[in-house]
Amino acid sequence: MSLFKSLGRSKLVLDESDICAIYVDKRKALVAQSDTSESLVSLWEEGYPAFLDAYEQVSVSQEPQEFRLADERHIKCWIVVTPYEGGAFFVARETTLADQMTEALIESRAMLKGLLDSAVDFSFEVDPLGRFKFVSPAVAFGEKTESWIGKDAHSVFWPKDNAPGRSPFTQQVQKHMDGVSTEIAGIKRYASFAVEPVIDEEGKIVAVRGSCRDVTERIEAERKTRLDNLRLSVQQRITQILNSTENSQDLLDNASKELIQVMRADLVWSVLKKYKEGLVPASICGDLDEELDLDSIWESLSGADSGVHEINIDSRGHLVIQLESAGEDVGMVIISRDTTISPWSDLEKELLADIADVLTAAFGKAKLIDRLYRLSSKDELTDLLNRRAMREGVEARLKHQSRTKQSGCMVFIDLDHFKEVNDTLGHNAGDDAICLVAEKMQSIIRPCDLAGRMGGDEFVLWIEDVDEETAAVKARELIDYMPSIREKINGAHLRLGASIGICKSVPGVDLAFDVLAARADAALYDVKKTGKNDIAFAGAPEEA
Incomplete structure (x- = not known):
């Protein structure tokens, strides 16, 4: 049964079919095409490499060839090339929709798997005394959870007896707690808990069950963003003070007030290191009256690594940072508050270290102003x-x-x-x-x-x-x-x-x-x- 009514660039007639096909003779001339073959015609006339390669292979082997086609319009086809009377038929079957559905299914399955994998890292149930009755999976947070059965959950998640005041393992109502600091096996992590109490027929809480997942990466990323924004803000404000203040006392006073606000401090000492006078408390800002042995603090940091140091005196914690410019000691900043109520956080220590450069610039300008002032006074x-x-x-x-x-x-x-x-x-x-x-x-x-x-x-x-x-x-x-x-x-x-x-x-x-x-x-x-x-x-x- 012939597929052609005629040759000589007439339209190819396929028995009551809308098949997409073209015929190329042995001279590589396009001599016939179907009603739906415009895309194949264009690709052949443009010299599409895959078409030419398939034609050559069919001409030599006289065996059918097939290949995939995907153009810039994201149209996908399956092309079959069949030898015929020295030339070749190119028949195409569009697979765009099927491929898209397959890819969407694969992608959705991957997304679902990722969602399920990330949704819960650990499921549990504890008895009224907070001891693990059930744990899953067998390994969580890098630890084998089987050994946790019967243990106090607080001793696992907070081995240093530093559990938060509102523990997820003792909740009496359904609760979601995000960003809870833990220290499992000595490694500090942040976890998100979803918990609910188990209540018997008499209305008595007989267990607490829930799940948690490790959100350390997210919390640390958010923490870093907050630190970057806060550091930039403080640097900008101190730089503005630096550029707008011509009096050394006002400069250091204003910079110290900025630190009191940002660091939630009670007192800030700005101490200049002068050649003849030694350590001079150029600015003391705050609401409390406290005397410090500045020379002893300075000596205690001698030979220590650069950066922020915490010194505890009585019930107060002092963050101290020595400032240096061009190898010369400029002075130090001492920030104090009652750390029995509010201990210094790592974030605050990092912030003080990050703004050391702008503080050094402020101290340098204060010393220069002071030197010029002394010459004229x-x-x-x-x-x-x-x-x-x-x-x-x-x-x-x-x-x-x-x-x-x-x-x-x-x-x-x-x-x-x-x-x-x-x-x-x-x-x-x-x-x-x-x-x-x-x-x-x-x-x-x-x-x-x-x-x-x-x-x-x-x-x-x-x-x-x-x-x-x-x-x-x-x-x-x-x-x-x-x-x-x-x-x-x-x-x-x-x-x-x-x-x-x-x-x-x-x-x-x-x-x-x-x-x-x-x-x-x-x-x-x-x-x-x-x-x-x-x-x-x-x-x-x-x-x-």
């Missing part, structure tokens, strides 16, 4: 602070004390019979005496205290967080040193001495340098009137 003769710098420094301390409720003492010093030195030994000896007084003042104060020259033979000390008695001890040390100064300038026969007035600040009341200085000066004047070379104390503000 020093008394030329003594290297003490000049009057302007002394006023600014004291008023910054007074502002800080209004928050801490701690008092400091202003010590006003006026040299007695100084004119006698100039008149007897000359102005060079007078300058030497001034410098010797300045050196002694520097030797009796701490890095956190201030020393300045008001002009001529008048000096002032600001002694941080001390009472009048402590300030008086330091003042008496200066008075007792005056005979030594007379000897050093070859004026032992002279009467050079010092009259001193001491004024204790009142937190939240004394905020202006000039007001406090006037009270100290009034006390000093009382000494001058009653014999000189002695100490007097200023009264309270209302008395003054």
Whole structure:
């Protein structure tokens, strides 16, 4: 039975069939086609390689050939090539729909298997005492679960007796608990629990059953995202502070306040490491009053690895990070809170380590500002602070004390019979005496205290967080040193001495340098009137 009505590029007629076919003669000329063969015609005329290869194989072997076809339109066909009178028939059967259904079935089965595999890692049932009655599968979280039967579930999931307050194994209502921290076989994981109680006919809970799955990867990915976002936010805010603040004290205060908010801290110390003064607490921010031995903390970190260290003192935990720039110690940041209530988390430690660079930049700028400020604020003769710098420094301390409720003492010093030195030994000896007084003042104060020259033979000390008695001890040390100064300038026969007035600040009341200085000066004047070379104390503000 002939398949053709005719040859010579006539349409191929197949007995009442819509078969897709073409015929190519031995000269490779397309001479016939069916009504539905447009796609085959196009592929042959375009010289589709698979068609040409199949034609050559059929021509040589005179055996039928078959191959798969998938074009760019995602149409899939099964092509059969049959030899005929020196040429070849190409017959196509479209399999697009069947293939798509097969692929969808395979994909859905894979998705279902993945869903079932990931839905539950561990199923269980515990008795009212929390002991495992049933566990499945045989291996979960890398451990053989058979040995868990009869064991307290808490001892398996939290061997260090650190189970959460709301345990999934003791729930009395149906509950879903996500991101529960566990430590099975010493490995920290996060699990998601779905649990429900088993209730008997009398309404009594006889067991708790449920399932859990390991969600560690998801929790850690979310945790990393939160850390990255928080770190970026803190870096941006501290960088903004860094770029917009020109005062070193405000810069460190604002950066410390940012750390208090982000780290949920009670106190933050920003400690600068200076060449001459050593460790200086440039900023102390927070609501609590706590003293730290900064030198001991610094020494305890000597030789330790870089990064964040936790130091516990009494009931408080301190996170400490030393800052370094170009191989030079810049200082350290100490962050403190009551860790018996809220221990430091790994996330918080990582955050502090991640923002170390921007903190180092802030400290570096603060040191540079401080250095430039000192160059413009020093008394030329003594290297003490000049009057302007002394006023600014004291008023910054007074502002800080209004928050801490701690008092400091202003010590006003006026040299007695100084004119006698100039008149007897000359102005060079007078300058030497001034410098010797300045050196002694520097030797009796701490890095956190201030020393300045008001002009001529008048000096002032600001002694941080001390009472009048402590300030008086330091003042008496200066008075007792005056005979030594007379000897050093070859004026032992002279009467050079010092009259001193001491004024204790009142937190939240004394905020202006000039007001406090006037009270100290009034006390000093009382000494001058009653014999000189002695100490007097200023009264309270209302008395003054």
